Amino acid sequence: MGRCESPVDKMMNSTSVIAAVFAGVSAYISQTGVSLLLKALICTPMTYLAVRLWTTWREQTDEHGGVTLPAHVLLTRFILRKIQKFDPVGHITMHKETTAPMRDGIVLKLTHCYVQGTYHKKLPVVLIRTPYGRGMAKFTAERFADQGYHVLYQDCRGRFGSDGEFFPIVAEQNDGVDTMKWIEQQHFFDGNIVMYGVSYLGIVQYALVDHAPKSFKAMVPALSCSYQYPVMFPHGALHYELIARWLYIVLVVLSDESFFKQMWKRWFTNRVVDRITAHLPIGEADVHIDKSGVNMFREMLEHPREDDIYWVEKKAKLCCLDNCPPTHLIGGWYDIFLREQLRDYEQLQATNRAQPGKGRVSYLTVGPWHHWDIFNYSKTVFLETLKFFNCQVKGMSLPRTEKPVRLMVMGLNRWKDFECWPPASVPVSLYLHPNRLLSTTVPPATSRPDRYTYDPHDPTPTIGGNSFNPTNTGPADNRPLEKRSDVLVYTGELLTESVTVIGNVKAKLYVRSNLQHTDFVARLLDVHPDGKSICICDGMCRITPEHQWEMAEDTLDLVAHGESSDLVHTKLGQQMDGDDSPSTTVSRCPVICIEVDMWSTANVFLAGHRIRLHVTSAAHPRWCRNLGTGEMYSAARGLVANQELFHDESRPSALILPQITYEL
Secondary structure (H helix, E strand, O other): OOOOOOHHHHHHHHHHHHHHHHHHHHHHHHHOOOOHHHHHHHHHHHHHHHHHHHHOOOOOEOOOOOEOOOHHHHHHHHHHHHHHOOOOOOOOEEEEEEEEEOOOOOEEEEEEEEEOOOOOOOEEEEEEEEOOOHHHHHHHHHHHHHOOOEEEEEEOOOOOOOOOOOOOOOOHHHHHHHHHHHHHOOOOEEEEEEEEEEOHHHHHHHHOHHHOOOOEEEEEEEOOOOEOHHHHOHHHOOOHHHHHHHHHHHHOHHHOOOHHHHHHHHOOHHHHHHHHHHOOOHHHHHHHOOOOOOHHHHHHHHOOOOOOHHHHHOOOEOOOHHHOOOEEEEEEEEOOOHHHHHHHHHHHHHHHHHOHHHOOOEEEEEEEEEOOOHHHHHHHHHHHHHHHHHHHHHOOOOOOOOOOEEEEEEOOOEEEEEOOOOOOOEEEEEEEEHHHEEEOOOOOOOOOOEEEEEOOOOOOEOOOEOOOOOOOOEOOEOOOHHHOOOOEEEEOOOOOOOEEEEEEEEEEEEEEEOOOOEEEEEEEEEEOOOOOEEEEEEEEEEEOHHHHHHHHHOOHHHHHOOOOHHHHHHHHHOOOOHHHOOOOOOOOOOOEEEEEEEEEEEEEEOOOOEEEEEEEOOOEOOOOOOOOOOOOOOOOOOOOEEEEEEEOOOOEOEEEEEEEOOOO
């Protein structure tokens, strides 16, 4: 393919200069002290002229009914290309709208993207299915088309141009399979279909795996996973911020195809999500999205248990991973899907080892990204996908055959290749000590527990991490959290040499609470020489009376401190009152041992840094706060939790790190 700059890009170079002048003048005027009315009188005509300039670019058409993109979309594409440092599209790409019928008579709208002059040429097909509007897929579609593919990007059922009613996941299997069968009947089909997409666009790939035709040759689900229940209820707690923000974006922001109306609604997204996540009772918070409520939100809250038949009916487990075609998983260390995506890869990896003769291949790439880090991950994701597709359907070589796992090792900020996930490591325990220290030595027998009070009406917030909030995610400085009285902070000694941690991080904690329903959150941080306390990964353990009894039976503390199983069972099963109310009594409750899954990472703690651990009882609004009553979604008031964390010789609470002892 030629890499010369197309006439479209040349036109957009001139347009962008004029647009930049308009933007600069408008920005200057907005900073001046002139009245709002005068600003409007000056800026409005300039905006009008800019729009008129863009729309004077006449769309090119071909004999097949395909058209080039309208000028405002071209301008957006041009700006994105400059920001993401993509090479220019070397050919004029055409976009032709069409429809595909489903088995139940519903018709779904899709667009065929191809390089001008290749409409009748048989080429592999890239299928992209999205609930967010086909406009968001145009940029990616052009990149694939320019590399010798036909690209079909489709609105999911009930979204934008497609008929029917939208309910997440439910119809994606049948609609995806029917769309593939429709593609097989097209004149440009060469026998190969591949699928690509990020987030929900990855979910729709998994959805059709079990029933896909043989022409489905490869898939790249990026920042996504195959099992949705643990994403929506991680650690048994509602992924509140994700659900609230996603529903608002899908049902409100993207309810109108107008770009300008969408941008206006996006402006208020954080404000609306804050109102939703602050509302009690939680089960009525959806009124901030729609005054009459949101059915899918209330249905989820009515079925919080993983073993509920509801999740089978809603197809939360999308497929059997053994049926996947060659697959390349791409994720981010700060992505909301990370934990489940790594579990997917471990299963794919096991399948490849168990059935080596079937020719299945799977690859894993994990970068330093969060879910909204689009400008940073787009180019890497596209190039990795393109190389993978070229290998699977065009016979080109892939240089990662020997080591299929590629990880960005944070701290070093370098890509490293591995033979498997997780790579071989040695578990190293850093024990909690008096004076809030971390050490490789076991704490003394005389060490006293640390205490804090958690108030659900002032829940401990989350700063950065694997959050779905684009303005509060990723490797953020957590020093503001460390000033709160409901956060315990334990810090290791100054490192004299680097410590490399790659794999699943855990915390083994001996805790006690006055409440039968409570949470404990553990967070790993990298403390820089300048004092910045950067979050690396975290996790939560939700405790219920049932879980308490199970864990208490295995806790040596009960025997060591002379408490019989009958007494412990009584304490867990009864509701204290009077002077022994849950809000005031903690000493009569049992100490239990919990293990907190803190997700995974690849990070080098450099010499001169320190390793730090946070222990608290909330990460609001990322995970739904625990009100302590057992009535998670119907209660309007919560109970204050008095928490204790033990770290002595018989109850050695510890942070457990998967340390790499060999040189990378």
